Each structure stands twice: as C-alpha cells, then as structure tokens.
Amino acid sequence: MIAFEGVTHRYGATAALDGIDLALAEQELCILLGPSGSGKSTLLRLVNRLLEPACGRILVDGRDVRSYQPEALRRTIGYVIQDVGLFPHWKVWDNVATVPGLLGWERNRIAGRVEEVMDLVGLPARTYGDRYPHQLSGGEAQRVGVARALAADPPILLMDEPFSAVDPLGRHRIQGEFLEIQRRLKKTVLFVTHDVDEAVRLGDRIALLKEGRLVQYDRTEVLLEAPATPFVGEFLGLDRTLKRLSRIPASALARPGGPGDGDPPAAAALAEDLDLRLVLSHFLESGTDVVPLKNRQDRITGWLHRQDLEALARIGGAAP
Amino acid sequence: MAQAAPGAPRIDPVLAVLALAGAGSAFLVPFYQFAANRIVGGTSWFLIPASRSAALGVLLGWAGIAAFACLPPPVRQAAAARWAWLLVPVPVLAALAGAARISWVLAGHDAVARVTLGPGFWLTLLGALVAGIALPSGILVRALGLLPGLGLVLAGLSRGWFDALSLVREARSLGSAFGTEFARHLTLTGGAVLAGTVLGLALGLAAHRSPGWRLGGFFTLNFLQTVPSLALFGLLILPLAWLSTRFPALRAMGIKGIGPAPALIALSLYAALPIARNSLTALDEMPRAVLDAGRGMGMSEWQLGLGVVVPLAWPAVLAGIRTATVQTVGNTVVAALIGAGGLGTFIFQGLGQTAMDLVLLGTLPVVALALAVDQILGVLSRPRGTRP
Numbered sequence: 001m002i003a004f005e006g007v008t009h010r011y012g013a014t015a016a017l018d019g020i021d022l023a024l025a026e027q028e029l030c031i032l033l034g035p036s037g038s039g040k041s042t043l044l045r046l047v048n049r050l051l052e053p054a055c056g057r058i059l060v061d062g063r064d065v066r067s068y069q070p071e072a073l074r075r076t077i078g079y080v081i082q083d084v085g086l087f088p089h090w091k092v093w094d095n096v097a098t099v100p101g102l103l104g105w106e107r108n109r110i111a112g113r114v115e116e117v118m119d120l121v122g123l124p125a126r127t128y129g130d131r132y133p134h135q136l137s138g139g140e141a142q143r144v145g146v147a148r149a150l151a152a153d154p155p156i157l158l159m160d161e162p163f164s165a166v167d168p169l170g171r172h173r174i175q176g177e178f179l180e181i182q183r184r185l186k187k188t189v190l191f192v193t194h195d196v197d198e199a200v201r202l203g204d205r206i207a208l209l210k211e212g213r214l215v216q217y218d219r220t221e222v223l224l225e226a227p228a229t230p231f232v233g234e235f236l237g238l239d240r241t242l243k244r245l246s247r248i249p250a251s252a253l254a255r256p257g258g259p260g261d262g263d264p265p266a267a268a269a270l271a272e273d274l275d276l277r278l279v280l281s282h283f284l285e286s287g288t289d290v291v292p293l294k295n296r297q298d299r300i301t302g303w304l305h306r307q308d309l310e311a312l313a314r315i316g317g318a319a320p
Numbered sequence: 321m322a323q324a325a326p327g328a329p330r331i332d333p334v335l336a337v338l339a340l341a342g343a344g345s346a347f348l349v350p351f352y353q354f355a356a357n358r359i360v361g362g363t364s365w366f367l368i369p370a371s372r373s374a375a376l377g378v379l380l381g382w383a384g385i386a387a388f389a390c391l392p393p394p395v396r397q398a399a400a401a402r403w404a405w406l407l408v409p410v411p412v413l414a415a416l417a418g419a420a421r422i423s424w425v426l427a428g429h430d431a432v433a434r435v436t437l438g439p440g441f442w443l444t445l446l447g448a449l450v451a452g453i454a455l456p457s458g459i460l461v462r463a464l465g466l467l468p469g470l471g472l473v474l475a476g477l478s479r480g481w482f483d484a485l486s487l488v489r490e491a492r493s494l495g496s497a498f499g500t501e502f503a504r505h506l507t508l509t510g511g512a513v514l515a516g517t518v519l520g521l522a523l524g525l526a527a528h529r530s531p532g533w534r535l536g537g538f539f540t541l542n543f544l545q546t547v548p549s550l551a552l553f554g555l556l557i558l559p560l561a562w563l564s565t566r567f568p569a570l571r572a573m574g575i576k577g578i579g580p581a582p583a584l585i586a587l588s589l590y591a592a593l594p595i596a597r598n599s600l601t602a603l604d605e606m607p608r609a610v611l612d613a614g615r616g617m618g619m620s621e622w623q624l625g626l627g628v629v630v631p632l633a634w635p636a637v638l639a640g641i642r643t644a645t646v647q648t649v650g651n652t653v654v655a656a657l658i659g660a661g662g663l664g665t666f667i668f669q670g671l672g673q674t675a676m677d678l679v680l681l682g683t684l685p686v687v688a689l690a691l692a693v694d695q696i697l698g699v700l701s702r703p704r705g706t707r708p
Contacts (some may be wrong), residue, residue, distance in 0.1 A: 038527050048616060074618035085613030099617050149616075158616075 001026045001156065001188040002047060007056035009212075009268050016042045016225040018212045019056070024205075027186040031193060031203035031220075035235070038209040040192045044158050047190060048074045059158070075102055078149030078157040078187070084141045086133040092118075092144050093129035096100060099152040117147040121183060129146055146178065150185070157189045163198065175201055196236055200224065200243045208232055221247065241313050245276035252276075252295050254302030254307060269294035272301055328393035329496055334454050335389035342447035343382040347375070351440035352422060353416070354450060355486070357432045358675070367440060371421050377414025378444060385451055397456075405457040409469045412448045415441050420476055423484035434486040436677065440525035449691075459699060486677040487684075494666070494681075502685060503581075505662035508652045509689075511584055513645050517590025520640065523592065524599030534600070541593045549586060549651050553658045583660035587651055591644040598640030602633035635701050642697035649690045653682070 002024040009017040017039045024030045032040035046058055049070045058065045065073060086095045093114055100110045118125040121143040133141060144161060149157055163178075179202060182189065182208045191286045193199055199206050200220060207217040216228040224244040227233035236243065251272040269292040270282060282291060289306040350364035367375045371701055384407040388396065395401065423435050452462075482488045510625060523541070526533040544552065561577030564570055575581040614624045656664025663682040670678030 039396030050612070050616060071618045071620050074616055079613065079616035081609060081612060081616070083607070085607065085609035085611075087610060087614070088607075089628075098619075102618055102623070166580075320440055 001061065002190060003059040004043070004046075005057050005059065006218075007043070007046060007058060009039070009046065009051060010054045016212050017053075020212075020214050022207055022214060022217060024188060024190065026188050028135065028204040029187075029189040029191055029202055031191050031199040031206045032209060033193060033199045033203075033206050033235075034209035036194060037211070037221075039212040040194075040209050041160055043209070044160055044190055044192050047156075048077050048079060048157055050148050071102075075099055075152065076154050076156070078152075078154045079158065080142075080145050080149045080159040080162040082161040084133075084145040084165075086141060086144060086148070088133050090133075091129065092123075092133065092136070093125060095133065095144060096125075096148045096151050098148060099154075103152055112209050113151060113153075117150045118144075118149065121147045123147070124179065137170075139166050139174055142166055142174060143177075146181075150181075155188060157187045157191075159189060159191045161192055161194070164193070164195070171198075178202070196243070198242045200247060208235065209236075210221070242276075242277050242280070245280060245309075245313060246278075248276045248312075250274045250276060250293055250304055251301070252320055253304050253312065255305060255308070256302055268292060269298075269300055270304075271296075276309060276312070279304060280313075328397065330393065332389040332396060332454075335385055335451065337455065338447055338451050339382045339386035339389060342385075342444060343379060345447070346378045346382075346411070346415070346440050347441035349443060350438040352419065353436040353438050354426070355434050355436060356430075358434070358486075358489075362436055364438060367415075367418065371418035372415050374418025374421070374590060377417065381410030381412075381414060385455075386412065386638070388455070397408060402456045402458050402461050405452070405455045405461045406465045408452045408455060409449050409465050410569070411444050411462040413469050413472070415444050416473060416476075417419060419485060420481040423482050423488075427480070427484040430484075433484065434489050435484050436486045461693075487681055490675070490677045490681050498666075498681070501661055501663055501665050504660075505649075505652055505664075505686075508580065508583060508587065508660060508662055509645070509648050512587030512591050512648050512652070513641065515584070515588035516644055516648070517595055517641055518591040519588060520595025520644070521599055521637070524594040524637075527596070527600050528603040537596070538600075541589070541596060544589050544692045547592055549590065549654045550657060552586045553582055553655065556585055557658065560585075563692075578659045579599060582654075582658060583652070583655035587648055587655065588622075590651055591648050593639040594643040594647070594703045595637065598636045598643075602636035603629070606632060638697065638701040642694065642701060645693045645697065646690050649686060649693060 004020045004022040007020040008015060020043060022043075034040045042051060046053055047060065047065065049065055049068075052066075060068070060073070060077075073111060086092075087098075096114045096118060097110050100113055105113070109265055114129070115125045118128065120252055123140060123143050128136075128140070128144070133144070136144065142165070145162065149159075163174055166174055175198060178200060182202075191202060203220045205218065206220050206223050208215045208223070216223060216232050218226075218228075221244060223232070224247075227236060228242070233240065249272065250270060253276070254272065268281060272293040272295055279291065283289070283306050287294045291304050292300050293302050293304055295301050330338050349366075351367040352365045352370055353362035353363035355364065367378065384404075388401075388404045388407065391401075419435060419437060419441070426433055426435060448510065476482055477488070483492075523537045528534075547555070559576040560575060560582050564576045572692055610628060610632075613626065614628055619627065652660075652662050653664035653667060656662050656668055663686050666682030667679050670676065670680075670682065
C-alpha cells in the first residue's frame, strides 16, 4: 500500500532522512517512533507530498506519488495532525464534510456520511454538528479531526502525533476508541509518535528512527523481545518485558481445569480480556500461583498459571 | 452582554457624572449668543431666559439619564435597558428646538442679526455623544433614536426655522460651494482609502512572504507616517510639477504640483499603513495547523485562500480600513492648503477671516463624517459568533 524506496530528504544541507526503505503492510497500523528530530514527521509528510524527497521514491498503491496530482492524491488519504487544525469559522458539520465536498459528492451522500463518521467517533451530529470548534474540548476537537479524516473513507490514514495534545486521561480513552475504530475499518495507517506506551498499545508494527535513519522495523512483539541495537532497547525502556506482556490478553495463556474441585466463585476470578501485565501485578500482590479467568457473563473459562506467565516473560520464551 | 457583572456598582458612575456635568454646563455656561451682524461681538445668553421650554427639555433628558444610572445593576444590564438609549437625543433636540425658536423670532425682525451657538450648546452635544457611547444600545435603537431627530433638523433647515443661526447664514452665503466641497472631500477620502487599501493589502501580503518587504516596506511607511501631512504635500509638489511639465499627457489628466493629485498620493500613503500592518498581523497569526490541515486534505492554494485565509483575516483587515478611513477623513482637511479643495477650504478661510462659524461649517461635517464612518465599519466588522 505504502512503500519508501531509498528515500532521502534534506532541509538545506542537513539530511533529515537518509536512505529510508520501508514497506507497510495493508490494513495494518505502522508506528513511526523516535526521539524528536529523528525525521518521523518528515517521512509522513512525504507520503501526501506536503514535502518532496531529494532522492528515492514513495509508492502508494504501487504507483510513484509523483505521478499523482498532489491535491487529488491528498483527497484519497486521511490526514490527522497534533493541533487538529479545524477551520475555526466553520461549524463542526462543515469541517467534517470538507473532503467529500472537495470531491464533489452530492449533498445527500455527504450528509449521510457525516452522520456516520460522527457516530463512529462518538460525537453525534445532532448534538455536535452545529457547534463551532472553539466550543469543543481538546479531546472532542481531536475526535472531530479523526472523523474529518475518515469522512471520504480513504484507505490510508496519516496521523502525526494525533493524541499528544490531549490530556493523559483523555488520551488513554481516545487511544482505546481509535483502536476499536481501526479494528472495524482496517485502514492502512502511518502513525507518528514519540510516546513508547502509545506505540506499544496501538502499533501492529513499529519503525524506530534515529537521526534520519531506520534503526529497526518489526512487529511490535518482536521489537520488544529482540531489540536490534542497544539504542532500541534503551529507547523502549527497561520495562519492555512488561510492555510486551501488556499486549497479550490473559485468555491467551488459559488452561482448562484448576487445582481444586469445582468452580470457585466468580468474584475471585479475573476478566479474561485483562492484559498479562495486570495479571502479573495480581500475582505479585496476592502471592498466589494460579488464578481463574471469567468471561463477560461471569462464567469461568479457564485457569492461568504463574509459571506459564513467567516462561512467556523470559526472553525467547515461546510466544502464544 | 446581558449577564450581570458581579462587581457592578450600585450607581453607574460614568453616566451619573455625565448627567450632572451635562445639566450643569447647560445652565452655568452661556448657551446662545446674539450679534447684530457678522462683524460685531455678540452678547451671551443663558438657556433659562432664552427659552424656558428648551431648558425643560434639556433638564428632562439629563434627569432621565441620571435616573437610569441609579437603577439597580441587573435592570441596567437587562436586554430591555438598551431602550434607555432613546434618552440620548433628547437634550440635543431640546437645545436645537430652543435655537430654532430664538432664530425664528429674530429672523422676523432683522435680516443680518444672527444667533451663534455658544459653549453651553456644544457641551450639551458633547455630553450626549459620550452618553451615547456609555449607554447600552443596538443598531435598531440607535436608528430609532437618531433618524427622526435628523429628519426634523433637515425639515427645519429647508423650512427656514434655523435661518438666523450664524452657521446657516454662512452656509447660505457660500451657496453651492458647500455642496461642491463636501462632495470633493468625500471623493478625496474615498479615493485615498481605496488606493490605500489596495496598497496596504499588497504590502501586507508581500511583507508576509518576504522578509525584505517586511523591513523595507514598513520602514518606508513608518517613516512617511512621521512626516507631517502638510510637509508631505509640500514634498510632492516638486516632483509632480516636474512630471507635469515633462509629460503633457499627465498634465492633460490634471496632474500638477498642486491640487488633488499630490493630495491623493499623500493621503493614500497615510491610509496604507494601518491596513498593511493589520493584514500582515492577520496573516502572521493565521494558525499554522489550519493551513497544514487544509493543504493535507487536498485543498488547492486558491480554495485555501478564498475559503480560509480571507475569511479569517477579514475582521482584522476591515479594522485597519476603519482606522484608515477615520484618519483620512481628518487628514483630507489639510489637503485644502495645496488647492485640493474639500471641507478644509472653509476651515482655512474661516481662520483667515476670524469667522469661527465658517470654521465650524467646515469642522462639523468632518466630525460627523468620521463618526458615521466609524459606526458603519464597526458594525460591518463585528464577528459572527466565531472566534479564530
């Protein structure tokens, strides 16, 4: 869907990007991670031709982006940025309708689509459509930003630190909501962030950049398990094993049959969709070695053993 | 606007002082002066012996405003309180009615004797002006308050009610010259603002795009602003005179060292500065994220310019045009000195003849014009419930 081939970009004499080769898998969310100045935003802006590379080429759908007319290309790619950039003199409804309007959709189709995407981000058009951007909270404004990017149903989304300006609590919520949306819509997403937790939570794959070079590009689990260089390990943090566990649901390690006879009361069981980091925390706190898991209907579905968790946590431990 | 400010004083101090001062000045300072002809000095008259009914009207107007100032703050701030603005024209209309009565009596007796409006009258007018700003109001209320009074005055003028007023006598003796110069004043101001707007917008845009223009362009305009207008007119005489003798085509177009051409050039340069500065600020402060998002969504530069940049910059640009226009209305007065005409003609004639009424005849329309332009452009630049 998106591929970079030997892409170099310069600001004046300094190279912001140096020979980047990167191919994105379709319908996956790829994180561009790195410290500030690593060139991740630059890489993103090359895709919709807000910037042009000094050499190398960028392919979208197998075609060099230079073969598209820039405006036409951008209308087929959703674009979300940190400061949202809603038009302050347009109502929320008109902001969301921007790209369909540019594409010349007919009125009824636009109206239907605006309602659809606003419902998708949890801001019903009836309530929010007539508001002006200054009447929205930071989190609401960014939801509108996401709705606007999705309005014309583009197959590709470019997101440049979209949730960084939202307060921490709101950020966690909006990340969860976006993950839900992504599971349903399966867009090909290029997502820039400098926040490792966000990257681990959202990314199917992570491309780690440093000073304009690609250091490692792998599935998130692989990156956490086997950092290619000391820099990668350091950047991901000493707790990268916990981060790896945070991506795996408890149900992945469930075994049938418990230690005793009969089922324990549901109150003692943990929800099976909790992540393994929280289960580990439970083990540390309770001192037990095994815990029952329950589904949403409070039915016991299996048992999780501490030794399985520890085996998985050990580097090189078998991934489920 | 209608919300009660928590710390609102029990009595509105501005309005209370204004009403007291207004009423006081109307009765403690001479209101009209009589003179037997244009040359001799006049005798001063106070409002009370001159016209008791006018005195009553003036007093009632100010008493009404004083009473409004003493109302409880929530009542003063209620939406209906703007109707109190209708009190503002009352003292002025009463004072004018008094002037009309005296003038009418006098006109029957003597063809050269005249009534001059004295300091008391002008203080009443000034007080009403300030009260008009201090009182809450809306466009509708202002129109309702001003238009009937204006109509009455115009009707009175055409029917000769004010014929013995020295202002009217001076205007009559000028004949059609008044209308001609008034129209010329409007033309000069309008032309200069138009040219200044084009120049200012172009410079604002150029300065936004290139640091060279930002430095050079604004240095030049700022420098010109420090040159007194009269000196600038003078400085333009020489090059324009040279051009005019050198190129007959220019002379045929009426371009000479003196007259409207140098005036228009100088006035346009003065008018350009506030417009250029405001448009530059508006462009500089355009939120980057908005432009980035617009481009990233696939808007062309034209769509971005007309759909986003112009509407967002418009209020600031219009505010610049407003400043420039008000300023140009006043600056145009000086243009009379280099033969460009306009209302300044009467002011300088009057100064030469120590005929203060002639000076007033030039000054009053300029003041009225500046106020009117300020009000109209102020209404136009009001934002429509959006904030960038």
